[in-house]
Amino acid sequence: MIVTVDTRLRLALMSPLQAEIARKIAGFIQDGRWAVGDRISDAALSKELGTSRTPVRQVLQLLCEQGLVAQSPKAGFHLNRTIGESADLDTLIPPSDTEALFTSMMMARANGAIGDEASEAELADQFSVTRGAVRRALMRFSSEGLAERRPGHGWRFAECLDNKQAVEESYAYRILIECGAVCEKSFRPNTAELSALRAQQEKLSQSSLADISRADWFEANANFHATVVSWSQNRYLLQSIRRQNSLRRMTEYAEFTQLSEKRIHRAARDHLAVLDAIEAGDCKLAAAILYRHLSRTALPAEVPGEFD
Incomplete structure (x- = not known):
């Protein structure tokens, strides 16, 4: 499968939500959820993934550019090509910087390297990134019920299942x-x-x-x-x-x-x-x-x- 430079750039610039959706849909394809030619319902996917149809449709359109999915005016989206079990999803769908930081912060929180409360500035210093990058990762934590914003630039994290x-x-x-x-x-x-x-x-x-x-x-x-x-x-x-x-x-x-x-x-x-x-x-x-x-x-x- 050939992926053009323009498509790779658009994949790399996806929002954290789009990147997460793209990797989940690619995983569904790799696991054999659909056979070639099967219809892919953006409405059903949005319900399953707990999001609106707009980012799901945007991701499916990007996957069309990669040849994985095809779209027709009357039939909507359908699977055009499968993904082999040995394929590397990280190469196919590059993880965003926010996704990588989110994972690093999640591991740090689980290991006790991040306490119950922390400021954006403290986290930016700890992970050697900008406060903007930290804020985007924290918004992902917030969307999953794992953290909440405190007055100022502080954040309180949800309890870990650590006891x-x-x-x-x-x-x-x-x-x-x-x-x-x-x-x-x-x-x-x-x-x-x-x-x-x-x-x-x-x-x-x-x-x-x-x-x-x-x-x-x-x-x-x-x-x-x-x-x-x-x-x-x-x-x-x-x-x-x-x-x-x-x-x-x-x-x-x-x-x-x-x-x-x-x-x-x-x-x-x-x-x-x-x-x-x-x-x-x-x-x-x-x-x-x-x-x-x-x-x-x-x-x-x-x-x-x-x-x-």
Whole structure:
């Protein structure tokens, strides 16, 4: 696939939101969500990603320039070309400077290098960047419920799941939300999304630890849990699980190196079992598997952290 210099420049100049959307859509393509020729609904993507249709359409139009997506006046967008499993998404969709700084700050916060409160000037000095760059990264934190602006140039960060009590309370809350969502009378799985989740989890269950990146692992698992909850058709349950995913992101990015290949494969098999039960129409069984999967008491004591 040939990407022109002009297209690369436009990709590099995407807003942080556009860059995030572009990388998620590229990941969906790589995971086989759509076959060549399948329609890509900008409305469905905007709903799934929790954003408006405008940035989604802008990203899809950029992907058209790369030959990944095609657009026709009557049929809208459709997949034009797949992305191989070995393709480097960082080369295809260059991460923005804001995205890189956001990740560095998130890791620093998880590791205790950033306290509960900090000023833009302090963070600019700490990361050797401009205050404008820090402000853009902090706005990303704010949009995900991870920080809030204080009077002046100060910011207060959300609590990290960095102690046993906070982690256990988070899992107890998630059990209530996720198992409850699956048992809602309004629960209706989306066939296309279920197939995409299955393909993603099957890939994880067969991958070696060396072939799985920190970001890909977290996003695959966060996407699984959020998508299953979204099938409850309950906006408040979905908001709750997205909030939990945001809190988990800081801690679990830092803990990724402690995760074993066996643990990854076991988590993926659990997810596949949940999907099997949902596809069979047995929501009680799906809820029971989710409960077992999320229950902290069922985890080996010697393995710190949890990523599902």
